[in-house]
Amino acid sequence: MASSSVQAVILTGAIQAFLIMGLASVAVRLLKAPFPLSALLLPVSLLLSYWLVYAKIPTFPPVGAVNKVPYVIAASTCVGLLCDSMKGPRLAIALSVSVVVLSAVYIAWNRLPEALPEVALASIVGTVFVFGFRLRPEPAPAQYDVARAGAIGLAGLAAAPLAFLGASASTLQLNLTFAAATAAVLLPWLFGNRYRFTMPTLLGAAGGLFAVMCVVVLITQKSDPVAISMLSVIGAAPYVSHRICQALGRQGAMALHVFSVGAACLCALAAYGFAYLAR
Amino acid sequence: MKTIVTAITTACLLVAGSASARTYEIDPVHSSIAFFIDHIGYNKILGVVNEYAGEFDFDASSPEASSLNVKLKVTSINTNSKQRDGDIQGADWFNSAEFPEITFAGKAFKRTGETTGLITGDLTIAGITREVSLDTVFNREGDNPFDKTHVIGFSARATLLRSDFGMKTYLPLVGDKVDLVLEIGGTAKN
Numbered sequence: 001m002a003s004s005s006v007q008a009v010i011l012t013g014a015i016q017a018f019l020i021m022g023l024a025s026v027a028v029r030l031l032k033a034p035f036p037l038s039a040l041l042l043p044v045s046l047l048l049s050y051w052l053v054y055a056k057i058p059t060f061p062p063v064g065a066v067n068k069v070p071y072v073i074a075a076s077t078c079v080g081l082l083c084d085s086m087k088g089p090r091l092a093i094a095l096s097v098s099v100v101v102l103s104a105v106y107i108a109w110n111r112l113p114e115a116l117p118e119v120a121l122a123s124i125v126g127t128v129f130v131f132g133f134r135l136r137p138e139p140a141p142a143q144y145d146v147a148r149a150g151a152i153g154l155a156g157l158a159a160a161p162l163a164f165l166g167a168s169a170s171t172l173q174l175n176l177t178f179a180a181a182t183a184a185v186l187l188p189w190l191f192g193n194r195y196r197f198t199m200p201t202l203l204g205a206a207g208g209l210f211a212v213m214c215v216v217v218l219i220t221q222k223s224d225p226v227a228i229s230m231l232s233v234i235g236a237a238p239y240v241s242h243r244i245c246q247a248l249g250r251q252g253a254m255a256l257h258v259f260s261v262g263a264a265c266l267c268a269l270a271a272y273g274f275a276y277l278a279r
Numbered sequence: 280m281k282t283i284v285t286a287i288t289t290a291c292l293l294v295a296g297s298a299s300a301r302t303y304e305i306d307p308v309h310s311s312i313a314f315f316i317d318h319i320g321y322n323k324i325l326g327v328v329n330e331y332a333g334e335f336d337f338d339a340s341s342p343e344a345s346s347l348n349v350k351l352k353v354t355s356i357n358t359n360s361k362q363r364d365g366d367i368q369g370a371d372w373f374n375s376a377e378f379p380e381i382t383f384a385g386k387a388f389k390r391t392g393e394t395t396g397l398i399t400g401d402l403t404i405a406g407i408t409r410e411v412s413l414d415t416v417f418n419r420e421g422d423n424p425f426d427k428t429h430v431i432g433f434s435a436r437a438t439l440l441r442s443d444f445g446m447k448t449y450l451p452l453v454g455d456k457v458d459l460v461l462e463i464g465g466t467a468k469n
Contacts, residue, residue, distance in 0.1 A: 005452055054447065063406035064377055064445065066370050110377035167366040169448050219376045220369035 010173050013052045014180035021045050022184035029188045036196035038189065039084070042149055043077040043204025045181035046212075053174045065107045065219040066170070072103050072211040077204030084199050092199060096134070099203050100126040100210060107214040118218055118225075125229045126210040129155070132235020133197075133206050137242055143253035145197035146189050147238035147260045152205050153182025154261065155234040158268035159209075162231075162275060163216045166223020171216050178209070190253070206235065227275035230267065237263035300338035303431055303465030305349065307331060311462045312351065316441070317454025328381075330355035335385070335465060337431060339420060342396055347385030354379065371448040374405040383411070394418075398435070404444040413437045413461065429467035436460060 021041065028037045050070050051057065058067035076099050083092045104122045108115045133148050157179035163171035189195035217225050241259035245251065312331055315323040333349030353375040358364055368375040385400035394417045402411040418432040437459040442450060 006449070064370070064374055066374075067445070167369045168371050170371045215370050219374065220371070221376060222365060222369060 006169075010176055013049075013173060013177045016052055017045065017049055017177045017181035018184040020048060020184075021181040022187065025185040025188045029194070036198060038195045039080075039198040039200045040077070040204075041185045042152060042182060042201050043073055043080075043208060045185055046073050046178050046205055046208045049174050049177040049181055052177055053170055065110075065215045068107055069208070069211050069215065072106065073204055073208035076103065076207040076211075077200045080198070080200035080203035080207075083203070095199075096130055096203060096207075097127055099207050100130055103207060103211045104214050104218070107211055108218040111218065115218060121225075121229075122214055122218060125232045126207075126214075129210055129232040129235055130202060130206050132233055132237075132239075133202055135236055135239035137239065141242060141245070141251070141253070141256055142193045143190070143195075143256055144238060144242065146186050146195045146253075147241065147256050148197045148235075149182065149195065149201060149205075150186055150257065151234055151237045151260060151264055152201075152209060153179045153186075154237070154264040154268075155206070155231060156182070156209050156212075158231050158234060158264065158271065159213055159228060162223055162228050162271065163213070165275065166216050166220055166228075168216050168220050168223070171212060174212060175209075224275045224278060226278070227271045230271040230274060234264050234267050237261075237267065300336055300341065300344065301429065301431075301467045301469055302334060302336050303467050305331070305333040305335070306430070306464045306466045309464035311460070313460045315458040315460070317456065319452050323454075323458075324358055326356055326358040328352070328356055333383075334468070337465075339417070342390050342417075343388050345385065345388040345398075347383070347388075347398060347400065349383045351381040351383075352379065353381060372405075372446055378403075378405045386410075402439070405446070407444045409439070409443050411437055411439050413459075423466075431465045431467070433463045433465075434461070435463065 021044070024044070025038075025041055028041060031037065047070055050073070054066070058070065060071070062068045062071055079095055079099055083095050101123045104119045104126060105112070108119050108122075112119070133151065136144065136148075156175040160172045160175035160179070163175060186195070213228060216223050217228060238256070238260045240263045241256050244259045244263075245255045248255075307330070310331075312328040314326045316326070318324045328351045330352035331349060333347070335345060335347040337345045353373045354368060356364065356367065356373070358367070367373055370376070373381075382403045383400050385398050387397075387399040389397045389399075391397050396415045396417065398413040398415050399410060400413075401408050413435040414437065415433055415435040418434060420429075420431040422428070423430045439457050439459065440455045441447075441457050442455050
């Protein structure tokens with residue numbers, strides 16, 4: 001009875017997120033907006049997932065690391081919008097690094113200065129994670145942006161069990177709900193090439209997911225930080241997939257997605273293997 | 280005449296001494312702070328706080344003028360399971376990394392009966408403060424027969440919802456309602 005109730009709660013949240021974000025994604029696809037609204041779908045998915053799991057919008061200023069997460073997601077998304085509007089690659093890099101570092105510092109604020117080394121390491125891992133998603137070949141193959149967005153959802157899915165083993169059932173639920181929402185967001189965009197993965201997606205969704213895992217690693221401190229860090233290279237899965245497709249002479253979105261998912265799974269398996277051996 | 284004056288003076292001093300307010304320090308060796316929480320409807324889990332400190336002012340003739348301040352160390356909570364004790368320190372529960380202490384500050388003290396009262400105060404857990412009322416029974420006040428220190432004893436009970444303090448993990452499998460049980464012994468500082 002106990003496990004079925006826990007599963008029911010997780011499943012209910014995932015279905016709710018899937019339906020809500022699925023409808024939102026279809027609506028955005030049908031709208032002919034001058035601005036790539038699709039770039040906001042993943043950050044909104046992460047915020048919705050937070051709300052479904054914690055059933056609240058934390059008061060401001062937030063008290064406690066968990067309550068800081070939605071504000072980090074929202075602020076990071078806004079920084080991403082600013083990057084898009086200013087269109088400077090160096091600015092984008094600088095702001096990406098800043099968002100990662102400031103997120104880690106903000107989440108772990110109450111533990112500073114003793115946690116400074118951990119925050120520094122988390123910032124490095126977070127930068128690797130976020131910059132993996134920035135890898136984009138020119139010209140990019142069709143559906144490459146969908147593959148990048150999918151990799152964020154896969155990162156959340158892969159991190160979920162490690163968070164649960166790290167004594168955070170809420171993060172397990174949040175990540176699984178977000179993964180379901182990501183799948184719903186991307187389904188309507190699997191045809192054509194109109195989905196846009198821009199800075200709000202990168203900083204709001206990938207950066208937001210990093211903030212979620214910072215709570216598990218820097219505050220709860222019962223998870224395996226090395227295993228979680230190994231997931232940081234998942235962002236490069238679409239790029240690796242593209243290179244594999246090129247090497248094999250495979251073209252088309254299907255091949256890209258299959259190899260991207262495969263690369264992400266290999267990364268996750270390596271992390272789980274390490275966590276299992278290190279226990 | 281001299282005898283009568285002495286007797287009256289002594290009587291006045293005795294009455295004044297028994298009715299004066301004193302400051303007491305909570306004696307952790309002779310006190311207990313515990314809580315019960317429902318476990319999937321099968322039974323209740325008992326948790327005990329092993330490290331805490333506090334003091335209170337109390338005057339039996341004027342309990343409304345009392346004060347109470349207590350600090351509990353979160354990492355000292357023991358639920359008879361090493362894994363559970365470690366898990367509840369995390370961000371989903373007591374979040375001891377950010378908030379290592381639980382505090383209670385009494386604000387209002389109301390007599391409800393000859394030996395009963397209601398203490399209302401601010402309970403702060405994991406950075407969230409909520410008003411909680413303790414149903415309190417005044418047990419006894421007197422001198423410890425072993426070391427002659429002036430001691431006092433209370434029993435208190437309260438019920439709160441953990442979700443009010445942001446702890447919503449595993450609801451409703453692990454109960455929302457938490458029953459507090461406090462048995463407090465205090466040693467007079469003056």
